[in-house]
Amino acid sequence: MSWMTDGPEEAYEEYDESSIRIRPNPKANKPRTKQRPEHNNSVTGRVISVDRGRYGVIVAEGSPEEHRAIATRARELGRKSIVTGDFVDLVGDTSGVDGSLSRVVRVQPRSSLLRRSADDTDAVERIIVANADQMLIVVAAANPEPRPRLVDRYLVAAFDAGITPILVLTKTDLADPTEFLANFAGLQLRVIRSSTDEFPIAELEEMLAGHTTVAVGHSGVGKSTLVNALVPDANRAIGRVNDVTGRGRHTSSSTISYRIGTGWIVDTPGVRSFGLGHVNPDNILKSFGDLAELAEKCPRGCTHLPDSPDCYLVDRAAKGKLGEIGALRLDSLQRLLSTLG
Ligand SMILES: Nc1nc2c(ncn2[C@@H]2O[C@H](COP(=O)(O)OP(=O)(O)OP(=O)(O)O)[C@@H](O)[C@H]2O)c(=O)[nH]1
Numbered sequence: 001m002s003w004m005t006d007g008p009e010e011a012y013e014e015y016d017e018s019s020i021r022i023r024p025n026p027k028a029n030k031p032r033t034k035q036r037p038e039h040n041n042s043v044t045g046r047v048i049s050v051d052r053g054r055y056g057v058i059v060a061e062g063s064p065e066e067h068r069a070i071a072t073r074a075r076e077l078g079r080k081s082i083v084t085g086d087f088v089d090l091v092g093d094t095s096g097v098d099g100s101l102s103r104v105v106r107v108q109p110r111s112s113l114l115r116r117s118a119d120d121t122d123a124v125e126r127i128i129v130a131n132a133d134q135m136l137i138v139v140a141a142a143n144p145e146p147r148p149r150l151v152d153r154y155l156v157a158a159f160d161a162g163i164t165p166i167l168v169l170t171k172t173d174l175a176d177p178t179e180f181l182a183n184f185a186g187l188q189l190r191v192i193r194s195s196t197d198e199f200p201i202a203e204l205e206e207m208l209a210g211h212t213t214v215a216v217g218h219s220g221v222g223k224s225t226l227v228n229a230l231v232p233d234a235n236r237a238i239g240r241v242n243d244v245t246g247r248g249r250h251t252s253s254s255t256i257s258y259r260i261g262t263g264w265i266v267d268t269p270g271v272r273s274f275g276l277g278h279v280n281p282d283n284i285l286k287s288f289g290d291l292a293e294l295a296e297k298c299p300r301g302c303t304h305l306p307d308s309p310d311c312y313l314v315d316r317a318a319k320g321k322l323g324e325i326g327a328l329r330l331d332s333l334q335r336l337l338s339t340l341g
Pocket residue numbers: 170171172173174194195196197217218219220221222223224225226269
C-alpha cells in the first residue's frame with residue numbers, strides 16, 4: 001500500500017531550505033533581525049489553518065485581545081511556503097472582522113518542520129506542519145489491525161524532524177495492545193491507552209499543555225473521535241476558515257489547529273502517507289543519544305545495521321555490553337534505519 005512504501009521522488013515543492021533542520025530550542029521563533037522598515041508595524045501571529053491561499057492567524061495569543069485574523073500572502077514572499085504552525089508577521093487589516101484581510105510579509109524561523117517526501121499518492125513533497133514539538137501517533141489496538149511498520153514510519157518522521165513522539169493506542173476495549181507495544185519497548189516512548197468507554201482526557205490534556213502537538217494516524221483509527229473529545233465545540237470553530245471566507249470544505253491536504261488549554265493540537269485529516277525519501281539517517285541516530293555517543297567509534301559511513309562491518313554498536317551488543325535496554329534500543333534503531341531502505 002502506498003503509505004507503506006517510498007515511491008519515486010519526483011517534482012519537489014519548492015520551499016526555503018534554510019528554514020528547516022533547526023532543532024527545537026527554547027529561543028525559537030525569534031523575529032528575524034533584518035526587518036524591512038516599511039513593515040515595522042507588523043504584528044506576529046500563529047497560523048492555525050490554511051485553505052487555498054487564505055490563512056487563519058491567531059494574533060495577540062493569550063492576551064485579552066486575542067483574535068483570529070485572515071491573511072493572504074504578500075507577493076514579496078515569493079514561493080516561500082506558509083504552513084499550519086508557522087509564526088508569521090502580518091500587515092494590513094488584522095482586525096479579523098468580517099471581510100477584513102491582512103497580508104503575511106514574513107515567516108519566522110521554524111523550530112521544527114514535519115514534512116513528507118513525494119510518493120505514489122502525491123507527486124510533490126509537502127510540509128505538513130511547522131513548529132510542532134510533539135507528535136501524537138494514533139493507532140488502534142484493533143479494527144484496523146495495528147501495524148508496527150507504519151508506526152515505525154511515523155517515528156522516523158518524528159525523529160527526523162526533532163519532534164517527540166507519543167503513542168496513543170485507541171480502541172483498547174476491542175483488544176489488548178500489550179503484544180503490539182512490545183515492538184516499541186526499546187524506545188522509551190510515552191504510551192497512552194484510550195477507549196471510548198474510558199477516555200483518558202486528563203492524561204491527554206496534561207500531555208498537550210504548553211505544546212504544539214501534531215496528530216497523525218491511518219484512517220479509521222479513531223483520531224477524529226479523540227480530537228473531538230478533547231476540543232470543546234466552542235473551540236472547534238476557531239480552526240475553521242470556512243465560516244469567514246464562505247469557501248467550501250477543506251482540501252484533503254489541509255491541516256487544522258485546535259487550542260486545548262495552553263497547547264495546540266494540529267489535526268492532519270488528509271495525511272495518510274508518509275514518504276520518507278528526505279530523511280537523513282543521522283537525525284534518527286541523534287534521537288538515540290546514548291547510542292549516538294557510542295557510534296562515534298563506528299567506521300565512517302557505518303550503517304549500524306546488523307550486517308554492517310565493524311559497527312561498534314553491533315559489536316557491543318554481540319558482547320552483551322549494551323545491557324538489556326541498550327540491546328532493545330539498538331534493535332529499534334536498526335528497525336527505524338531499515339525503514340529508510
Ligand atoms: N470500539 C471503539 N471504537 C472506536 C473508538 N474510538 C473510535 N471508534 C470508532 O472507530 C471509527 C473510526 O473513528 P474516527 O474517529 O472517525 O477515525 P479517524 O481516525 O478519524 O478516521 P478518519 O475519519 O477516516 O480519518 C468510528 O466508528 C468510531 O466510532 C474506541 O475507543 N473504541
